[in-house]
Amino acid sequence: MDVSAKITGIKYWPFLCRDLKVYNLSDLDAALSQDGSFILDLYGKKRIALSWWVSAKRTRSYPYARVYDTLSFEGKKVTVIPIIKDEGREGDRDFLQWDTISLMSLLGVYVIIGYYKNAEKSKRYAHKITNQRFDIQYIEEEINRILSYQSDALHWNLSQIEKAGEIGKTALCCYEKISRELGVEMHSKDSAEKRINELIRGKETFMQLSRELAKKAQNRESVTKQPKEKLSGIKATLTIKNYLGGYYFFTCDEVEIENETRYLIEGKHSKQSLIPSLEDIKDGLLKMILFANLKEVKIEGKEYKPIAVLKLTSDFRFSQEKLRSSQIEILKLLKEEARENNFMVRIKDRDLMEMVL
Structure with a gap:
């Protein structure tokens, strides 16, 4: 069955959000290792509610639940999503989808498209990595930009899409470095570069590519x-x-x-x-x-x-x-x-x- 609908705005009051721990911006790295969602105190002047996704794929590690926990916060709500997560040849590899960012825009959540910079070698698999860590300096820079950003989440998120190709290239370079340092073989670089090149061609191309992939996934799930x-x-x-x-x-x-x-x-x-x-x-x-x-x-x-x-x-x-x-x-x-x-x-x-x- 095919159902179509429109949505003109979101009105919703959550009741099950957990109490979020407060961290200082200087403790962002520790916060990301301890909590999936938290309040970030910025220089004692402003606060944001921040969540992060372990993977770009929405079916892993309950990212929706992490975002949900920030929805009762009255200030800006931000979520960090890796543009790529490659666990190595013996693990999974996921890419960011435009529809994920679209959903966050509908919810009024500001997206920071991030990338993993460091990781550890798996003790169980020769060609798999674990404990991947974001580039904290980059995340902090984007948070500071959000603080002074005057437009809504939709316009911010569209501007993030404009940078997707550049961020994707940086992510691939980081995975090459991780691969060399840990001696772990990653997934095909050629196929990853093909996806990244699609992003570099611009927002509309990325949106179209992601919509096609989302449509295919939708059709698979429906049966x-x-x-x-x-x-x-x-x-x-x-x-x-x-x-x-x-x-x-x-x-x-x-x-x-x-x-x-x-x-x-x-x-x-x-x-x-x-x-x-x-x-x-x-x-x-x-x-x-x-x-x-x-x-x-x-x-x-x-x-x-x-x-x-x-x-x-x-x-x-x-x-x-x-x-x-x-x-x-x-x-x-x-x-x-x-x-x-x-x-x-x-x-x-x-x-x-x-x-x-």
């Missing part, structure tokens, strides 16, 4: 049911158009049809607990931010009323009596978040709103 998802409805592609005419390609885990209403469902599943982890729930809530703000939702040209649903399932038979106190607190806050932002939460097939916690 593949992941083992972690316990779903029963129709899987769908979801194409969202923003007020500037940009397109974002997502998948909808499940779509249910009821008269003139379409339930757009994001599923999260746990094999080890009665409900999914807090990080999984936050990951799903980032989709709720989008789904709850959709307008003009259409299927084959016909418009329907959309209702966003976060569906939580597990391999265990659900019983409220078996919930831990920490899980009850999570569900209480989740219930408030759903009520405030007009989306549904289902646990198995039960409506969280009808549950007394």
